[in-house]
Amino acid sequence: AQSVTQLGSHVSVSEGALVLLRCNYSSSVPPYLFWYVQYPNQGLQLLLKYTSAATLVKGINGFEAEFKKSETSFHLTKPSAHMSDAAEYFCAVIPNQGGKLIFGQGTELSVKP
Protein backbone atom coordinates (compact mmCIF):
# COMPACT_ATOMS: atom_id res chain seq x y z
CA ALA A 1 0.00 0.00 0.00
CA GLN A 2 1.22 3.44 -0.81
CA SER A 3 2.11 5.65 2.12
CA VAL A 4 4.07 8.62 3.36
CA THR A 5 6.65 8.61 6.12
CA GLN A 6 7.45 11.69 8.13
CA LEU A 7 10.86 11.59 9.78
CA GLY A 8 10.76 13.01 13.27
CA SER A 9 7.59 13.30 15.29
CA HIS A 10 8.90 16.44 17.00
CA VAL A 11 11.07 19.20 15.57
CA SER A 12 12.20 22.23 17.53
CA VAL A 13 13.75 25.33 16.00
CA SER A 14 14.60 28.81 17.18
CA GLU A 15 12.67 31.79 15.92
CA GLY A 16 14.28 32.98 12.69
CA ALA A 17 15.90 29.63 11.96
CA LEU A 18 15.30 27.40 8.96
CA VAL A 19 12.38 25.00 9.19
CA LEU A 20 12.81 21.60 7.53
CA LEU A 21 10.15 18.92 7.90
CA ARG A 22 10.82 15.67 6.10
CA CYS A 23 8.42 13.53 4.12
CA ASN A 24 9.12 10.51 1.95
CA TYR A 25 6.56 8.68 -0.11
CA SER A 26 6.41 5.16 -1.40
CA SER A 27 5.24 5.00 -4.96
CA SER A 28 6.60 3.78 -8.26
CA VAL A 29 4.73 6.53 -10.05
CA PRO A 30 4.71 10.13 -8.79
CA PRO A 31 1.55 10.63 -6.80
CA TYR A 32 -0.16 13.81 -5.73
CA LEU A 33 1.45 15.12 -2.54
CA PHE A 34 0.26 17.60 0.05
CA TRP A 35 1.21 19.32 3.25
CA TYR A 36 -1.46 20.20 5.77
CA VAL A 37 -1.07 22.17 9.02
CA GLN A 38 -3.09 21.70 12.20
CA TYR A 39 -3.05 24.41 14.84
CA PRO A 40 -4.00 23.38 18.39
CA ASN A 41 -7.63 22.35 18.73
CA GLN A 42 -8.35 23.16 15.11
CA GLY A 43 -8.93 21.28 11.90
CA LEU A 44 -6.42 20.79 9.12
CA GLN A 45 -5.61 23.49 6.62
CA LEU A 46 -3.98 22.90 3.24
CA LEU A 47 -0.50 24.48 3.06
CA LEU A 48 0.48 23.42 -0.45
CA LYS A 49 0.14 20.64 -2.99
CA TYR A 50 2.12 18.97 -5.77
CA THR A 51 0.17 17.64 -8.74
CA SER A 52 2.90 16.94 -11.30
CA ALA A 53 3.41 20.51 -12.45
CA ALA A 54 6.37 22.50 -11.06
CA THR A 55 8.54 20.49 -8.69
CA LEU A 56 9.04 23.46 -6.35
CA VAL A 57 5.72 24.33 -4.83
CA LYS A 58 5.04 27.49 -2.89
CA GLY A 59 2.34 27.56 -0.26
CA ILE A 60 0.86 29.87 2.28
CA ASN A 61 2.70 31.55 5.17
CA GLY A 62 6.06 31.40 3.39
CA PHE A 63 6.29 27.62 3.23
CA GLU A 64 7.46 25.70 0.20
CA ALA A 65 8.20 22.11 -0.71
CA GLU A 66 10.27 20.47 -3.40
CA PHE A 67 9.28 17.24 -5.10
CA LYS A 68 12.36 15.07 -5.70
CA LYS A 69 11.53 11.93 -7.62
CA SER A 70 15.03 10.47 -7.27
CA GLU A 71 14.75 10.67 -3.50
CA THR A 72 10.98 10.03 -3.31
CA SER A 73 10.84 13.04 -1.04
CA PHE A 74 8.63 16.07 -0.56
CA HIS A 75 10.24 17.98 2.29
CA LEU A 76 8.64 21.15 3.65
CA THR A 77 10.80 24.21 4.29
CA LYS A 78 10.55 27.77 5.46
CA PRO A 79 13.61 30.07 5.57
CA SER A 80 12.76 31.79 8.84
CA ALA A 81 10.52 30.37 11.55
CA HIS A 82 7.94 32.49 13.36
CA MET A 83 6.40 31.72 16.71
CA SER A 84 3.05 31.44 14.94
CA ASP A 85 4.36 28.48 12.91
CA ALA A 86 4.16 26.23 15.97
CA ALA A 87 1.69 23.53 14.96
CA GLU A 88 1.46 19.96 13.74
CA TYR A 89 2.28 19.35 10.10
CA PHE A 90 1.02 16.43 8.07
CA CYS A 91 2.31 15.16 4.78
CA ALA A 92 -0.32 13.38 2.69
CA VAL A 93 -0.54 11.50 -0.58
CA ILE A 94 -3.11 10.51 -3.13
CA PRO A 95 -1.78 7.38 -4.83
CA ASN A 96 -1.33 7.55 -8.57
CA GLN A 97 -4.52 5.64 -9.29
CA GLY A 98 -6.53 8.03 -7.23
CA GLY A 99 -8.40 7.19 -4.08
CA LYS A 100 -8.29 8.24 -0.51
CA LEU A 101 -6.00 10.89 0.91
CA ILE A 102 -3.44 9.09 3.09
CA PHE A 103 -1.74 11.00 5.88
CA GLY A 104 1.63 10.60 7.51
CA GLN A 105 2.05 10.40 11.26
CA GLY A 106 2.57 14.11 11.63
CA THR A 107 5.44 16.26 12.86
CA GLU A 108 4.96 18.67 15.74
CA LEU A 109 6.92 21.86 15.20
CA SER A 110 7.96 23.92 18.22
CA VAL A 111 9.46 27.38 17.82
CA LYS A 112 11.63 28.73 20.62
CA PRO A 113 12.02 32.48 21.18
Added chain:
Amino acid sequence: NAGVMQNPRHLVRRRGQEARLRCSPMKGHSHVYWYRQLPEEGLKFMVYLQKENIIDESGMPKERFSAEFPKEGPSILRIQQVVRGDSAAYFCASSPGQGWNTGELFFGEGSRLTVL
Protein backbone atom coordinates in the same frame (compact mmCIF):
# COMPACT_ATOMS: atom_id res chain seq x y z
CA ASN B 1 -18.78 31.19 8.74
CA ALA B 2 -19.25 28.99 5.71
CA GLY B 3 -16.72 26.37 6.79
CA VAL B 4 -17.23 22.74 7.70
CA MET B 5 -19.18 22.62 10.94
CA GLN B 6 -18.85 19.75 13.36
CA ASN B 7 -20.73 19.21 16.57
CA PRO B 8 -20.37 18.54 19.31
CA ARG B 9 -16.79 19.74 19.68
CA HIS B 10 -16.39 17.64 22.79
CA LEU B 11 -18.38 14.58 23.80
CA VAL B 12 -18.01 12.41 26.87
CA ARG B 13 -19.59 8.99 26.97
CA ARG B 14 -19.44 6.03 29.31
CA ARG B 15 -18.57 2.61 28.01
CA GLY B 16 -21.55 1.02 26.29
CA GLN B 17 -23.27 4.27 25.37
CA GLU B 18 -23.77 5.59 21.87
CA ALA B 19 -21.96 8.54 20.32
CA ARG B 20 -23.31 10.58 17.43
CA LEU B 21 -21.10 13.06 15.67
CA ARG B 22 -22.49 15.51 13.15
CA CYS B 23 -20.90 17.24 10.21
CA SER B 24 -22.34 19.94 7.98
CA PRO B 25 -20.18 20.37 4.88
CA MET B 26 -19.28 23.67 3.34
CA LYS B 27 -22.01 25.25 1.30
CA GLY B 28 -22.07 23.72 -2.17
CA HIS B 29 -20.05 20.66 -1.15
CA SER B 30 -21.65 17.28 -1.73
CA HIS B 31 -18.76 15.02 -0.70
CA VAL B 32 -17.99 14.24 2.93
CA TYR B 33 -15.09 12.33 4.48
CA TRP B 34 -14.54 11.17 8.03
CA TYR B 35 -11.11 10.69 9.56
CA ARG B 36 -10.07 9.56 13.03
CA GLN B 37 -7.04 10.86 14.87
CA LEU B 38 -5.91 8.73 17.77
CA PRO B 39 -3.51 10.15 20.35
CA GLU B 40 0.04 10.33 19.00
CA GLU B 41 -1.08 9.03 15.61
CA GLY B 42 -1.86 10.56 12.26
CA LEU B 43 -5.25 10.79 10.66
CA LYS B 44 -6.78 7.54 9.51
CA PHE B 45 -9.40 7.49 6.79
CA MET B 46 -12.72 6.03 7.83
CA VAL B 47 -15.41 6.67 5.22
CA TYR B 48 -16.27 8.72 2.15
CA LEU B 49 -19.87 9.63 1.41
CA GLN B 50 -21.91 11.53 -1.08
CA LYS B 51 -25.53 12.43 -0.54
CA GLU B 52 -27.39 9.19 0.26
CA ASN B 53 -24.44 7.06 -0.86
CA ILE B 54 -21.46 5.47 0.83
CA ILE B 55 -18.65 5.57 -1.70
CA ASP B 56 -15.78 4.08 0.29
CA GLU B 57 -16.03 2.66 3.79
CA SER B 58 -12.83 0.68 3.74
CA GLY B 59 -11.53 2.43 6.87
CA MET B 60 -14.58 1.82 9.01
CA PRO B 61 -14.34 -0.76 11.78
CA LYS B 62 -16.51 -3.74 10.94
CA GLU B 63 -18.71 -3.43 14.00
CA ARG B 64 -20.37 -0.65 15.98
CA PHE B 65 -19.50 2.14 13.51
CA SER B 66 -21.81 3.51 10.85
CA ALA B 67 -22.08 6.67 8.79
CA GLU B 68 -24.71 8.34 6.70
CA PHE B 69 -25.17 11.48 4.66
CA PRO B 70 -28.87 11.95 4.06
CA LYS B 71 -30.46 14.02 1.34
CA GLU B 72 -31.30 16.65 3.92
CA GLY B 73 -29.28 17.46 6.98
CA PRO B 74 -25.76 16.79 8.18
CA SER B 75 -23.64 13.71 7.85
CA ILE B 76 -23.70 11.54 10.97
CA LEU B 77 -20.99 9.26 12.30
CA ARG B 78 -22.51 6.87 14.80
CA ILE B 79 -20.59 4.73 17.25
CA GLN B 80 -22.59 2.20 19.20
CA GLN B 81 -21.54 0.64 22.51
CA VAL B 82 -18.45 2.81 22.78
CA VAL B 83 -15.26 1.45 24.32
CA ARG B 84 -12.26 3.31 25.71
CA GLY B 85 -10.35 2.69 22.51
CA ASP B 86 -12.85 4.84 20.62
CA SER B 87 -11.54 7.93 22.42
CA ALA B 88 -10.13 10.09 19.66
CA ALA B 89 -10.64 13.20 17.61
CA TYR B 90 -12.98 12.64 14.68
CA PHE B 91 -12.56 15.01 11.77
CA CYS B 92 -14.96 15.63 8.98
CA ALA B 93 -13.89 17.10 5.66
CA SER B 94 -15.80 18.11 2.58
CA SER B 95 -15.10 18.85 -1.06
CA PRO B 96 -17.17 20.21 -3.91
CA GLY B 97 -16.39 17.40 -6.28
CA GLN B 98 -14.29 14.31 -6.12
CA GLY B 99 -11.79 15.60 -3.61
CA TRP B 100 -9.68 12.51 -3.98
CA ASN B 101 -8.43 13.83 -7.29
CA THR B 102 -7.29 17.16 -5.92
CA GLY B 103 -6.57 16.49 -2.28
CA GLU B 104 -8.23 19.75 -1.43
CA LEU B 105 -10.37 18.68 1.42
CA PHE B 106 -11.75 21.32 3.76
CA PHE B 107 -11.66 20.16 7.35
CA GLY B 108 -13.83 20.93 10.32
CA GLU B 109 -12.40 21.57 13.76
CA GLY B 110 -13.11 18.04 14.90
CA SER B 111 -15.18 16.32 17.53
CA ARG B 112 -13.23 15.01 20.49
CA LEU B 113 -14.75 11.90 21.99
CA THR B 114 -13.75 10.77 25.46
CA VAL B 115 -14.99 7.42 26.69
CA LEU B 116 -14.87 6.95 30.43
